[in-house]
Amino acid sequence: MKVIGLRENYEIERKPRFDFFNLLNVAILQVSRQYALGIKMKDIVRWGIVGAGGIARRRTIPAINEISNASIQAVMDTNTNGMIDLMKEYDIPDVYGNIDDMLRNADIDAVYIASPVLFHKEQAIKILEAGKHLLIEKPLGIHASAAKEIMECAKTKNVCAGVAMVMRFHDGHQKIKEMIGHKDLGEIVSCRGQLTCWFPPMEGNWRQNPAISGGGALMDMGIHCIDLMKYLMDDRAEKTVGIIENKSFSYPVEDSASFMLKMKKGATCYIDAYFNIPDQAAKCFLEIYGTKGSIIANGTIGQDGCGDIKVYIEQEDKGYESSQVRNKQAEAVNMEFEQVNMYAKQLSEFSECILTGKEPRTTMEDAYDTMKIIDAVYESAKEERVIYLYN
Numbered sequence: 001m002k003v004i005g006l007r008e009n010y011e012i013e014r015k016p017r018f019d020f021f022n023l024l025n026v027a028i029l030q031v032s033r034q035y036a037l038g039i040k041m042k043d044i045v046r047w048g049i050v051g052a053g054g055i056a057r058r059r060t061i062p063a064i065n066e067i068s069n070a071s072i073q074a075v076m077d078t079n080t081n082g083m084i085d086l087m088k089e090y091d092i093p094d095v096y097g098n099i100d101d102m103l104r105n106a107d108i109d110a111v112y113i114a115s116p117v118l119f120h121k122e123q124a125i126k127i128l129e130a131g132k133h134l135l136i137e138k139p140l141g142i143h144a145s146a147a148k149e150i151m152e153c154a155k156t157k158n159v160c161a162g163v164a165m166v167m168r169f170h171d172g173h174q175k176i177k178e179m180i181g182h183k184d185l186g187e188i189v190s191c192r193g194q195l196t197c198w199f200p201p202m203e204g205n206w207r208q209n210p211a212i213s214g215g216g217a218l219m220d221m222g223i224h225c226i227d228l229m230k231y232l233m234d235d236r237a238e239k240t241v242g243i244i245e246n247k248s249f250s251y252p253v254e255d256s257a258s259f260m261l262k263m264k265k266g267a268t269c270y271i272d273a274y275f276n277i278p279d280q281a282a283k284c285f286l287e288i289y290g291t292k293g294s295i296i297a298n299g300t301i302g303q304d305g306c307g308d309i310k311v312y313i314e315q316e317d318k319g320y321e322s323s324q325v326r327n328k329q330a331e332a333v334n335m336e337f338e339q340v341n342m343y344a345k346q347l348s349e350f351s352e353c354i355l356t357g358k359e360p361r362t363t364m365e366d367a368y369d370t371m372k373i374i375d376a377v378y379e380s381a382k383e384e385r386v387i388y389l390y391n
């Protein structure tokens with residue numbers, strides 16, 4: 001185990017970087033793990049993790065551990081709590097308290113950033129400059145301008161660079177996207193999406209500090225809905241109008257964000273992102289309405305790959321019905337989908353992109369475009385007007 005540059009000392013034997021037996025141990029461990037999986041060394045992407053906190057520990061590190069084309073070479077975090085247990089639990093060879101040290105490790109092929117948003121730009125650029133592949137958590141940058149700098153830097157490097165927009169990996173969302181693409185719902189006219197949680201004031205929490213998070217419910221949660229709608233409809237927003245407020249909590253980021261997006265292909269999207277709805281009361285609905293039918297998904301926008309999806313397709317064109325009787329609605333068909341580990345699918349696919357040269361599912365350009373929408377929603381709310389995105 002290599003433990004380099006941590007703030008505190010742990011009861012762990014510190015070994016020099018080039019300790020032969022240590023290296024041999026690590027190599028034997030790696031090779032035996034890869035053989036156990038029936039995979040050749042070159043088919044494995046060796047990941048470094050920056051920011052081994054909430055999402056990395058809960059989802060991404062366990063996800064990498066369960067996929068066959070990736071392994072974890074190192075973690076880097078400025079917070080050392082529980083780091084040694086993490087290394088032991090997941091058999092992680094190296095741990096760092098400083099990104100520069102980590103990037104000197106030639107055994108790392110790719111880095112996943114899951115640090116607070118303010119640090120994304122500087123860390124991403126360092127990783128790209130070091131010639132490592134990069135997968136970065138949402139939001140790409142604290143503002144669109146920071147996201148643009150990361151995107152521009154990535155363009156100049158011969159590496160695979162993409163953004164972790166995990167809702168794209170929900171199997172049900174994938175099936176909805178296919179139905180929309182096949183025009184099963186006709187032309188999409190309206191789409192609603194909601195992602196909420198209960199997030200009361202917490203002393204020192206970075207999400208509640210705009211200088212570190214860049215914003216509240218919109219930056220943190222609304223971003224998933226924006227990205228998902230763009231992805232499902234293969235579309236982009238041309239204008240937006242929004243309301244950003246603190247309805248319940250007085251911290252300096254918004255607890256409530258409601259906004260509309262007018263999409264280029266014609267659909268209007270309505271999005272709610274709230275920090276003040278109790279988790280048990282949250283439904284996180286996704287509703288898509290087209291000229292031939294609709295899809296109502298309950299609880300699919302979340303971290304678990306679950307929920308239920310109902311599809312309503314109008315079987316025949318009945319013409320205009322002045323009575324507007326709605327008791328003979330199209331029958332609901334439950335959409336069958338697999339409850340997959342979206343984080344594992346995301347990491348596995350991204351590792352595959354690195355190994356094969358395929359384009360990642362969410363490109364830097366796409367994530368930058370989403371950041372421009374977010375900036376525009378904030379601007380719209382502040383100036384109380386519609387903001388046009390491309391003129």
Ligand SMILES: NC(=O)C1=CN([C@@H]2O[C@H](COP(=O)(O)OP(=O)(O)OC[C@H]3O[C@@H](n4cnc5c(N)ncnc54)[C@H](OP(=O)(O)O)[C@@H]3O)[C@@H](O)[C@H]2O)C=CC1
Pocket residue numbers: 050051052053054055056076077078079113114115116117119137138139164166206220303
């Ligand atoms: N796709 C998804 O489902 C989710 C994505 N995310 C995204 O992941 C990122 C991290 O969020 P989350 O895991 O919840 O945050 P956490 O605060 O839980 O974890 C972040 C970790 O990074 C550490 N850290 C702080 N500063 C730095 C630094 N400069 N360099 C390296 N590590 C640092 C923190 O230490 P300390 O505790 O001392 O601050 C903490 O251990 C965000 O971009 C967030 O939007 C988050 C949740 C879900």
Ligand SMILES: O=C1CO[C@H](CO)[C@@H](O)[C@@H]1O
Pocket residue numbers: 197220221
């Ligand atoms: O991306 C995210 C998904 O959901 C979480 C809450 O449930 C957020 O806080 C997070 O940043």
